[in-house]
Amino acid sequence: MLSEDAYSQLEEALGPENVSREPAVLDGYAWQAFTELVGMRDGWTPFRPAAVVLPGNTGEVQAVVRICNRHGLQFKAMCVGWGVWNMVGGENVVQIDLRRMDRILEIDEKNMYAVVEPFAICAQLQAEALKRGLNCHIIGGGSGTSPLASATSLVGYGWSGLTTSYSGRNLLGTEWVLPDGELLRIGTPGSGLDWFSGDGPGPSLRGVARGYCGACGGMGVFTKCALKLFPWSGPTQPEVDGLLLDIQTEVPQNHGFYICVFRDLESFAEATYRIGDAEIGYMHCKNSIGALLAAMAPRLMKKVVNSTALKAALTVQRHMFQVLIAANSPGEFAYQRRVLKQIISETGGILLDLGSAPPLLSMFWWGFVRAAMPPLIFRLGGSFGTSFGGLESWDHPVLQSKVAADLKRRFIEEGEMIDDLADNAWGGIYEGSTCFGHQEELYLYDPRSPEQMKSAEEYMAATFEATVEHNLGPGLGFALGSINAELFGPIIFNYQNWVRRMKETFDSGDVSDAAFYISLDPKKTVREAMERQPVMSRFLSRRLKELEEEDEIEK
Incomplete structure (x- = not known):
């Protein structure tokens, strides 16, 4: 007390x-x-x-x-x-x-980074960066999120990852209040050398500070950080009227937005690899036909899924992604557009140019640049969840999306989940030619329905089984809390043991609440999770047995 x-x-x-x-x-x-x-x-x-x-x-x-x-x-x-x-x-x-700490402290145009406090949101940072011909990465959660939080403490994927990477890799110098109250500046700020690097001198601590998923507040408090910024070829102060589906704005002549549709997953994957190899595009992201309809026309979506013919016609188009080209000149725009057309043609796809539909072009262009569209996903059912989402070379996320759609389809066919055509994967590739990326599977449900809430839990439990069976990695498991490390650590080189050692070293008294990071009492955590979510018991009981056997060996 x-x-x-x-x-x-x-x-x-x-x-x-x-x-x-x-x-x-x-x-x-x-x-x-x-x-x-x-x-x-x-x-x-x-x-x-x-x-x-x-x-x-x-x-x-x-x-x-x-x-x-x-x-x-x-x-x-x-x-x-x-x-x-x-x-x-x-x-x-x-x-x-941390809402009172809401300032952008510095934007270094020459070295292309910004220093921000925790409550400076993405929309705020982007607005200031665009004025300088720069842009920031914004996660899929939308422009109301904190870039500091996603860079230091969470995962942080977003639409513009093809050009702007993702938040965890954009972290530079960082100010970190440790669990005992001491202040640590990692990277160049620790040597009084501005904020341009998050490493050195000596061993880097970025892996300890955030690792893959971040510590979700379990390793102290990050009070300032520097984030990479990236070149922007669009208007420095876009004039935008309206919100969400009513957005009206003038799209630059050197920008174009395209929907690319394929007959199968293999062609979908191959086209993505070729886009990465060609080093074209500003954004690459899959927003499935089910997701687009659910967000833009939820009442129509409810009717479509009840028509066998219409549903079949839309399902055929499920292998799609969107590409935004943002070029610096008419010549570069013509080149990128020509290369994109050739890639889509050679992989047997269909290219839809939204330039022929200006209202749609305005909506999608600003919706993707500002990451303004995420609130729309709540329209169809009232809530949603996400699953899988491991970050790997592109074939791996494509496999995740297939496994996820097959799994989710079983729940939809039983009437236990909102029908979004099953394949509702979201995500794309990152950092241009690297061709690593992610595909997280969204699932929609009505939180007012006890039956659908129960099914959502059962679906999540089934995703863990599928993750282990297909070696898909932990993905967005941070949302599960500290139980995530106990679920997936034993099949990934027992990483949970190393994370626990770091927690014990930096915070032996467990002062920084690690409920969504790592437990210092894993058996207790697993038992509590089994009581709270009986549907997980089959999976968690195996882990509890392993922990008990480990204790016996130590004795």
């Missing part, structure tokens, strides 16, 4: 107006999106924060962390706070809400 002394110290450090334990305020932090991923179907998390604090700078964050250490409390930091991974994982956890 939070003592009066601890609460008074928090008020003294931050000011009374920036600390609260009012029940209504705490309840606001105890409701989260996607709680069904961890077995809670009504949106309410099992714990309320002991208090909520709003620090305004790094020094105040350090003060909060030190107070927690002194009084036996845990802390959990959050930026925009969207998603169950922001919840506190137990009693006596202070929620650190």
